[in-house]
Amino acid sequence: MIHFRQCPVQRQWVSHRVLVARLVASFIAAPGTLLVVPCAIAQAVYSTPDAAVTALVDALSHSDPGALKHVLGNDFERFIPTQAIGHDDIYDFLGAWSQGHEIVMDPSAGSRHRAHLRVGESGWTLPIPLIEGTHGWRFDPAAAKDEMLTLRIGRNERAAMLTSLAYLDAQNDYRNLTGHYARRLVSTPGHHDGLYWPAAPDEAQSPLGPLVTVMRQDSPISADGYHGYRFRILSRQGNHASGGAANYVQDGVMTKGCALIAWPARYGSTGVMSFIVNQDGQIYQKDLGPHTERTALALGAFDPDPSWRLVRP
Template sequence: MNASAQESTMFQKPRPRASTVVGALILMGGLLLTADYANAQAVYPTPAAAADALQQALATYDKDALRKVLGADYKQFIPIGTIDMDDVYAFLAAYAKHHEIVDDGKGTAHLQAGDEGWTLPVPIEQGAAGWHFNIRQAHDEVALRRIGRNELAAIQTVLAIGDAQRDFAKAKGETVYARRFISHPGKQDGLYWPAADGAPESPLGELASTMDPNAPPDEAYHGYRYRILTAQGSDAPGGARNYLEDDAMRGGYAVIAWPAKYGQTGVMTFIGGSDGKVYQRNFGPQTASEAARVRRYDPDPGWQRVPDSQIANE
């Protein structure tokens, strides 16, 4: 299962069959099952037993079991409601194929599943009573994985925009590129226009509708915002020049992608141009204002090139 499965939502448990009422029996026995006890997180004799309990809870769609296994805060990690079932099946298949416990010898262990060593971001920790999942310790790791996934998606999107620009020029039959993501109404002057009978399909498709540079962070495509650049600087191949000629973008194309919320949806800012390369830079907490000042594709020494090997592996 890939890292994104950790933040997927959990599917609804099927409605249970009617069962006998045990409350009266408990009271008759003079026992009071408190809410704290009922919701207490389970501990296990070994990390492997904890891992097996998690696998069983997922395999049986049992949210009560998940609460027992992961603790009362489990919904922050696996919120019930809209899980992608493929993620669950992928994890269960990987677990069945191969799984192992990696113990650091200091009271913390991690579950690895599948042949590629995918690691569950929730550590299994040893306490006085036994081993348990520490979901609070998973928050930082989940956030880091989310950022990494968003950044990889941003790199691929920058490249996809380049492909779309070349398709746009090919469709026009001349060297001219789109200055905007969304076409003006009734026109085909952007990378996206509504589908219509007899009309060519737009190069970027509906993906372009998610690239509003002013979109709220929770609506930004994989946590990133995008803007088309209409010029390049002296550090770009061929030197400084304006791409615009007679109000048409003929001299090249470029794009910038920056995190909608620095440190939460992403860290690195990316630029890519008609040379097919992608560069990255960490502008820090001032990313939004710094990205707004980038008006040209100019990969000066402050930018680091994203290795081709990293791009090819995605």
């Protein structure tokens, strides 16, 4: 049975729990070598990127919210979410720091000096950039908001692709049980006509676990779907699919194939790309634009024309 509890993307993200929101909100602190300190709540400016990073790391190994605001700026929480933070997240970051760290200059910044901190053996990059101004270097939490959004979208899009492949595995399990594919993600009450049903103690477990209930476009549980995406089963394929146009359903039973579309629950916030896949296991992506949900709901068939691009998770 596939539960969608720990897809590889989720495991990787948990191992990188030092995403800035999880670093800065344990209220920890200590200043480094300061050049400009106009007042107690002003953001510190440092002589080098290394001095700025050292101040942040020192801050994350003591407990002092005032000093943390001094390093990142008094209003950093306007840009960086600080909910659901634990001390374990700080320990994860400090452990990665002890494994190795480096300051990496950003070549795309042009004449403006900009850098990032990388830590750990995997080279995880802190999404708060360092920028050089007239008086020295400082962290730029405002820019972190955009970088964190980019990271979240990338994570969600990869999760959507992996979930689409897990859907195919679940459909194959369902076909082994019933001789045909499921036309629903969630079974109607009292039936086994979908990929998930709440099994009684003496019943066979469903191919998908209960988290599938948040995947539907009409989910009453989560406005952001599953990892920021909604999913819908497609029962036909178009001319651009292998084998040409075909209806997967015959005599009310889906036996000829199965397909799926995944689209971001909030375009531009939880994801950008939409994805389609069928029983052949080839994933295609396309940016459906600001009216993504309307377009995705209107899509009637798996039909990867040239506007869709073949991708791998």
